[in-house]
Amino acid sequence: MIVTLLLVAFAAFQYREAWAVATILQAPSPEYRPEMPPAFVDDVLDVAAGGAVHRAWVLNPIAGEQEPLGGMPQGSESNAPRGTFLFLHGIRGQKAHLLELAERRSREGYRSVLVDLRGHGESSGTWLSYGVRESEDLVALIDALEARGSLARPLYVLGTSYGAGISLQYAARDSRVDGVIAISPFSSLEEVVGAYGDWIFGPQLASTFSIPDILEAVEEEGGFDPHAACPRCAAEHLDIPVLLIHSRDDERIPLAQCETIHAAAPRSNLVVVSGAGHNNTPGAREVEPAIQRWIRARAERAER
16 A cells, blocks of 8 residues: 555656646536435525536525524524525535534524535536636526525625635625635635645655646646636735634645735734644634624624
8 A cells, every 4th residue: 555655656746747737627526416405405506607517505594593693683483594604615525514514504594505616516517717717606606596585695605725715706706795704715726736735745846846837737728817716816805804714733725825815805804723734624613603703793783
């Protein structure tokens, strides 16, 4: 097993730029693969956009279980949602990975929408574009939700890692977004490629990569401008509240990338946690209280 891993690593390094392009672009699930949703899902959306089909689950507020939030009543007989949360998963993940966070928001009275981003889970799509096409996909998804009369405002977007970066880019494109919670976001495709190279190969070997050559190949193969995949650039144009959460011990996306987003986003708050790796940050003990404080502040401000 060890010998096999070494051979794979050696081959990846020998053909590192071609390997990097394939790793960056190739979707883990390029085919549309609809399945029977779990019983707790209240509605399913299948939205065609950008040459792909995107599947989302909708969870309505949980009747009789709405928790007090920001001085708001514990619920009403109509069980009308307090707003909508859109959840965006990480790279090579799927919507089910954020169910725990979504169910918490539903208990607080929000409608939760979980989507498989293009090329993930049940959604189709050949190439990943790190927010360039995904932002357009999400506009179409929210259009469909609104057409059903199911978009309750405010609309908040919560994303993790890959989904966090996309959440910022989508918010800059759609004026219906009222706030963003971005957990472990990347600042740009260019910078995250370098960071992942350092993580996989170590800084010394990663320094032999030509990032400009990789991005040029990404543009040629993927058909999009890789420099446009820039959450930090999108953050400059956001006049909505943004909660940024990142671990100082993130081994894949350095805290510095989130700090540059914080500096760019005029209405952002940054919460830094310690002791959590990249994949463990959403579950760090400081995260849920920070999210609840942020939601409560939005609710209290709306009541004034």
